Amino acid sequence: MKKSILLFLIFIFQFSFAQLTENDVKFWVGTGSKKAYLVADFNDSDNPTSYVWGYKFDAANLTMEDLINAIDAADPKVTAEVPSGFLYSFDYNHHTPSTDDYWSTWSGTSSNNMTANNGVDTDPLIDGKWYGMSYGYGFTPGTTLGPPSTPVPAYNSAWFNSSQIINWIGTGSNKSLVVVDFGTDNSNGIANSFVFGIQYNGTMTAEQALQLIDAQVSEFNYTSAANQISSLSLNNFSGNSTGNDSWKLYKGKDLSSWRGQSNLSQIQLVNNDWFGLSFGTRIPFTPIVANVTLSVSDAVKQSFKIYPNPASDFVIIETQDNIKDINIYSVSGQRVMNTQNKKINIQSLQSGVYFVEIKTNQSTTTHKIIKK
Numbered sequence: 001m002k003k004s005i006l007l008f009l010i011f012i013f014q015f016s017f018a019q020l021t022e023n024d025v026k027f028w029v030g031t032g033s034k035k036a037y038l039v040a041d042f043n044d045s046d047n048p049t050s051y052v053w054g055y056k057f058d059a060a061n062l063t064m065e066d067l068i069n070a071i072d073a074a075d076p077k078v079t080a081e082v083p084s085g086f087l088y089s090f091d092y093n094h095h096t097p098s099t100d101d102y103w104s105t106w107s108g109t110s111s112n113n114m115t116a117n118n119g120v121d122t123d124p125l126i127d128g129k130w131y132g133m134s135y136g137y138g139f140t141p142g143t144t145l146g147p148p149s150t151p152v153p154a155y156n157s158a159w160f161n162s163s164q165i166i167n168w169i170g171t172g173s174n175k176s177l178v179v180v181d182f183g184t185d186n187s188n189g190i191a192n193s194f195v196f197g198i199q200y201n202g203t204m205t206a207e208q209a210l211q212l213i214d215a216q217v218s219e220f221n222y223t224s225a226a227n228q229i230s231s232l233s234l235n236n237f238s239g240n241s242t243g244n245d246s247w248k249l250y251k252g253k254d255l256s257s258w259r260g261q262s263n264l265s266q267i268q269l270v271n272n273d274w275f276g277l278s279f280g281t282r283i284p285f286t287p288i289v290a291n292v293t294l295s296v297s298d299a300v301k302q303s304f305k306i307y308p309n310p311a312s313d314f315v316i317i318e319t320q321d322n323i324k325d326i327n328i329y330s331v332s333g334q335r336v337m338n339t340q341n342k343k344i345n346i347q348s349l350q351s352g353v354y355f356v357e358i359k360t361n362q363s364t365t366t367h368k369i370i371k372k
Contacts, residue, residue, distance in 0.1 A: 020111040025054040026153040026285075029074040032058035034127035038067050039111060041134045041148035042095040047260030048283065050151040051092065052111065055125075062125040064105065064117070068133075077157055077256050085121025090133060092154075093257040101139045106132035106147045114147040152283055157254040159286045162272075165197035166289065166329050166355050167366050169216045172201035174271035178209055179287045182237045183280020192237055195287035196220075199364070206249070206267035206275055217292045227263035229277060234290060239279035250276035250284055258283045304358060310370035317342045321360040328369075329355045346371055 025037060034057050041050035053071045065082050068090070072080040081088040087103045097103075107123050107130065108114035114132045117123040123131065136143025162177060181193035196213050198204070204212075207227075213220050222232040229247035231240045241247060250258040251267050252274045260283075261267050269275055276284035305318040317326070319342075326344065328337040336349060346354075349371045356367045 020052065020150055022054070024153055025052055027075065027156050028054040028056060029070050030056045032056045034058060034125075036067055036125050036127070037111070037130045038064075038071055039114075039130065039132040039148040039151045040090055040092065041132070041151065042092070042097055043135045043143050044095060044097070046095065048152045048258075049095075050149045051154040052151040053154050057125065064107065064120040064123045064125065064131045067125060067131055068120060075154070075156065075256075082120060085119060087120050087133065090135075093253075094259065097135045101136050101143055104134050104137060104145055106134065108132075108147075111148075112150060116147075155255040155283075155286065157256040159255050160195065161254070162197060163335050164289060165195070166357065168197045168199045168357075168364055170199040170212050171364060172199045174200050174202070174204075174269075176200075176204070176209065176269045176272065177274045178213060179274060179276045179284040180232065180234060180290075181276070181278040181280070181282070181284040181287070182234075182239055183278055183282065191285040191287075193285045193287040194234060194237075194290040196290055196292075200269075204269045206261075206264045206269070209269060209275055217290070219292045220290075224264060227265045229264070232277065232279070235292075245279070248278045248280075248283075250274075250278065252276065255284075255286060304365060304367065306356065306367055306369060310372045311346060312372040313345070313347050315344050315346060315356070315369055317344070317356075317358065319358070319360070321362055323358060323360055325357075325359040327357040327359075329357065 022035065036055045036057065037052055038055065039050060039052045043049060053075070055067050055070055065085055068080050068082055068087070072078050077093045079091040087105060089099060090103060105117050105120055106114035107117045109130065111130055114130060132148040134146060134148045137145050162175060168175065176198050178196045178198060179193060181191065184192050198209055198212055207224065210222055214222060219235050223230040229241065232238065232247060239247060249261040249264065249267065251261055252258040253272060254274065258276055267275060278284045306315055309315065323340060323342065326339050327335050329335050337344070351371050354369050354371060356369055358365050358367065
């Protein structure tokens with residue numbers, strides 16, 4: 001009996017301290033055959049609080065200082081100051097520690113096996129070694145001297161932006177993105193993470209955002225209780241909260257700035273806010289645009305006439321509605337043209353399929369055209 005209890009405790013201990021590995025790192029900086037890793041733990045009240053970046057290099061005589069400066073140069077959301085080899089400050093998105101306390105520096109063989117080193121300018125970069133920064137020596141309330149906690153992978157804020165959305169749901173002058181990550185990866189390594197673009201006026205709660213998508217997208221369904229997501233499905237993906245499996249809630253401004261939220265009522269969206277949901281342990285990952293059909297009535301679409309189609313030089317849009325904006329997107333989601341003119345010169349476009357988004361005071365519709 002005692003042996004069984006001991007084995008169980010060992011299992012729990014190993015599970016609780018499962019280390020993060022190279023395969024978990026998503027944001028790589030530099031080139032080369034050697035690899036090093038940087039963990040920054042801000043020890044603040046946000047969730048997550050600790051992040052990891054990867055660094056590839058070949059040069060000799062590099063130190064931890066070079067590693068920090070390389071990530072500072074590559075990640076637009078990082079701001080680091082390392083005067084004369086002293087780590088003075090390291091800011092990342094909303095994580096901006098006070099300079100009333102100091103960063104401690106660490107290094108070791110893995111993410112959870114680091115010991116204090118002699119500073120960023122004295123610890124040489126070694127292939128496969130992990131380097132860490134942890135804010136606080138105990139001078140600031142709530143901080144203690146210790147190595148970084150287990151991090152989450154840092155993401156690049158440029159990996160997705162709103163220009164990749166073709167069909168926006170709703171109407172209004174404000175726009176937000178809703179990212180739904182089912183927390184699994186398919187065989188080709190693409191994350192099962194999907195994004196919707198929503199439009200609205202004023203502000204919108206997280207619950208209202210989900211209700212808007214639910215009303216307009218037949219492939220999307222969700223239920224909630226006590227300000228938590230109970231179940232959510234999109235096409236053939238689903239996640240039902242039970243036991244330790246649950247939907248985690250986030251809010252941010254881009255992929256790199258997610259902040260964990262405790263419940264739906266805590267989240268209120270304004271223009272350019274992102275709302276994230278993740279079924280699993282990772283923060284919402286780089287999404288693809290959800291492959292859905294929006295509930296736009298046939299009568300609305302039939303009120304527009306686009307000709308000729310296919311076309312080689314010009315397309316003409318006929319409608320009785322007042323056009324506010326026209327965007328043309330490639331099949332990859334990149335906006336290639338913006339205009340308010342009903343006669344559009346498409347001579348500069350390469351041959352292929354494009355989507356024309358027409359915005360009026362009454363509706364937003366998307367139509368397919370072919371450039372010959």
